[in-house]
Amino acid sequence: MQQITLTQPDDWHLHFRDNDMLLETVPATARTFKRAIVMPNLVPPVVNAELASAYRERILAARPQGSDFEPLMTLFLTNNTTVEDIRAAKKAGVVAAKLYPAGATTNSDAAVKGIEALFPVFAEMAEQGLLLLIHGEVTESHVDIFDREKLFIEKFLVKIVDQFPQLKVVFEHITTSDAVDFVNTSSQNVAATITPQHLLLNRNDLLVGGVRPHNFCLPVLKRSTHQQALRKAVATGSSKFFLGTDSAPHEKQAKESACGCAGCYSAWSALELYAQVFEELDALDKLEGFASHHGADFYGLPRNTKKITLVKDAWQVPESITLPNGELIVPFFAGQTVQWALK
Numbered sequence: 001m002q003q004i005t006l007t008q009p010d011d012w013h014l015h016f017r018d019n020d021m022l023l024e025t026v027p028a029t030a031r032t033f034k035r036a037i038v039m040p041n042l043v044p045p046v047v048n049a050e051l052a053s054a055y056r057e058r059i060l061a062a063r064p065q066g067s068d069f070e071p072l073m074t075l076f077l078t079n080n081t082t083v084e085d086i087r088a089a090k091k092a093g094v095v096a097a098k099l100y101p102a103g104a105t106t107n108s109d110a111a112v113k114g115i116e117a118l119f120p121v122f123a124e125m126a127e128q129g130l131l132l133l134i135h136g137e138v139t140e141s142h143v144d145i146f147d148r149e150k151l152f153i154e155k156f157l158v159k160i161v162d163q164f165p166q167l168k169v170v171f172e173h174i175t176t177s178d179a180v181d182f183v184n185t186s187s188q189n190v191a192a193t194i195t196p197q198h199l200l201l202n203r204n205d206l207l208v209g210g211v212r213p214h215n216f217c218l219p220v221l222k223r224s225t226h227q228q229a230l231r232k233a234v235a236t237g238s239s240k241f242f243l244g245t246d247s248a249p250h251e252k253q254a255k256e257s258a259c260g261c262a263g264c265y266s267a268w269s270a271l272e273l274y275a276q277v278f279e280e281l282d283a284l285d286k287l288e289g290f291a292s293h294h295g296a297d298f299y300g301l302p303r304n305t306k307k308i309t310l311v312k313d314a315w316q317v318p319e320s321i322t323l324p325n326g327e328l329i330v331p332f333f334a335g336q337t338v339q340w341a342l343k
């Protein structure tokens with residue numbers, strides 16, 4: 001196939017950051033996506049309706065002229081989040097709240113220490129129709145980093161979905177066959193996002209032949225059997241799996257460092273790379289469901305009406321991108337060839 005036309009897709013998980021960085025990240029995403037679920041891990045985090053509304057305004061102001069891109073805002077859950085915060089968030093148009101176990105990833109120090117303490121908040125979210133988005137990794141230092149997702153399922157996720165069957169839960173950026181199995185065997189109120197990097201790569205791409213900091217993200221890339229399980233999951237066309245890039249920019253110097261940051265900035269090529277994966281899987285007919293239908297349906301939002309077209313026309317991702325402040329970002333797949341292009 002040389003060309004594929006899809007309903008315009010949405011990105012159900014990304015990081016825009018703030019201030020000047022928005023002038024890079026918002027246009028890059030609005031290039032392909034109509035809507036995006038915007039993660040709240042700013043410094044300080046987006047913990048209430050007021051902060052979410054102000055952040056939304058800053059994102060809207062960074063849209064390219066004429067763009068109809070729509071940010072969908074989320075709240076960052078902490079042990080101080082109250083039932084009233086959830087009600088106010090709903091009123092302000094916030095669609096979801098994100099659970100980061102404390103210390104799990106970038107800017108998550110303020111996050112949740114005792115998940116059970118948040119159960120009244122989860123109950124109110126179910127009541128108000130706010131989705132619970134979960135970074136599913138335990139954070140205890142003695143737990144091997146490659147086992148953290150599996151252990152989170154066993155220790156917390158099973159309990160959360162059991163206690164709150166009405167709560168819609170998105171298991172974000174899943175990386176293991178354990179997560180695929182959990183989602184497949186859970187109720188219709190449990191779904192998952194999958195990133196381009198976890199479909200394209202495994203831990204060899206992080207560590208063989210030298211450490212590759214631009215492939216480092218959290219949850220960390222896993223062994224190839226897990227990558228294959230994710231690929232198989234999306235190839236089935238199951239509506240429980242949908243597109244969430246986890247596009248997460250960090251300046252070049254912060255990634256190419258003795259203690260490099262986690263995150264792949266994929267907005268420049270994400271949709272095209274997903275198309276590449278689905279083509280490799282001989283499942284291009286399942287791309288539209290994954291990219292444009294399943295997420296909207298799960299969130300209870302209308303599907304987009306516009307169409308976009310991808311053509312089989314190879315191009316190279318730039319080696320770096322210059323930010324408005326003059327700093328560089330190395331995008332995901334930098335210098336590599338992408339097979340599909342946006343028409």
Ligand code: DOR
Nearest residue numbers: 105106217218248262263
């Ligand atoms: O790799 C990641 N980067 N994983 C996350 O969960 C957060 C993100 C970030 O904000 O940089």
Ligand code: ZN
Nearest residue numbers: 013014039246
């Ligand atoms: Zn993320």
